[in-house]
Amino acid sequence: NAGVTQTPKFQVLKTGQSMTLQCAQDMNHNSMYWYRQDPGMGLRLIYYSASEGTTDKGEVPNGYNVSRLNKREFSLRLESAAPSQTSVYFCASSDYRVLGGTWYFGPGTRLTVT
Amino acid sequence: DQQVKQNSPSLSVQEGRISILNCDYTNSMFDYFLWYKKYPAEGPTFLISISSIKDKNEDGRFTVFLNKSAKHLSLHIVPSQPGDSAVYFCAASSTGTASKLTFGTGTRLQVTL
Numbered sequence: 001n002a003g004v005t006q007t008p009k010f011q012v013l014k015t016g017q018s019m020t021l022q023c024a025q026d027m028n029h030n031s032m033y034w035y036r037q038d039p040g041m042g043l044r045l046i047y048y049s050a051s052e053g054t055t056d057k058g059e060v061p062n063g064y065n066v067s068r069l070n071k072r073e074f075s076l077r078l079e080s081a082a083p084s085q086t087s088v089y090f091c092a093s094s095d096y097r098v099l100g101g102t103w104y105f106g107p108g109t110r111l112t113v114t
Numbered sequence: 115d116q117q118v119k120q121n122s123p124s125l126s127v128q129e130g131r132i133s134i135l136n137c138d139y140t141n142s143m144f145d146y147f148l149w150y151k152k153y154p155a156e157g158p159t160f161l162i163s164i165s166s167i168k169d170k171n172e173d174g175r176f177t178v179f180l181n182k183s184a185k186h187l188s189l190h191i192v193p194s195q196p197g198d199s200a201v202y203f204c205a206a207s208s209t210g211t212a213s214k215l216t217f218g219t220g221t222r223l224q225v226t227l
Contacts, residue, residue: 100146
């Protein structure tokens, strides 16, 4: 049981390049999320998918797109990378229920845009 | 608009003593709260949670207290151990928001010998 896995672990891009961050979970969770962590900012929600077939914007969606490929996989795409997207990206899945549940996080992808 | 606030960026505590980490929130719709622990170069790991129908939840050395009227929660670690040194994030969600989790900015705890 691997939990939440993310690829790649590290990536360096030049401004304007594109890339896709991959995320998969093996816990049969309905909900999946993408967060970014910046110094002094905590974790901020980029996009989420409450269930297979649905996606919604979070707090900081500009410059990103997502695809919920199936129940297991949720990818994040940067179409034209900018230096402001230098960050650590975390994928998460959740067994959320009313007043309960836990969000499980992957190990993160460290992205640098030069 | 920071809906979940952790006003202490860092805290240093001696081994064996109590660590108290604080968190305030502004959104009165939040009804479920969690604490996460994060080591460098790793993802956050779940520590403990509390729902709005309780005012205290305990799990071993970790206790979370919730004061709904003050919109304040705290995490107590007793006794503190060197392995507890990490960044601690407070997070909150509300029923009906498609399970979105909102995080505070984190408090770095250092437990000294």
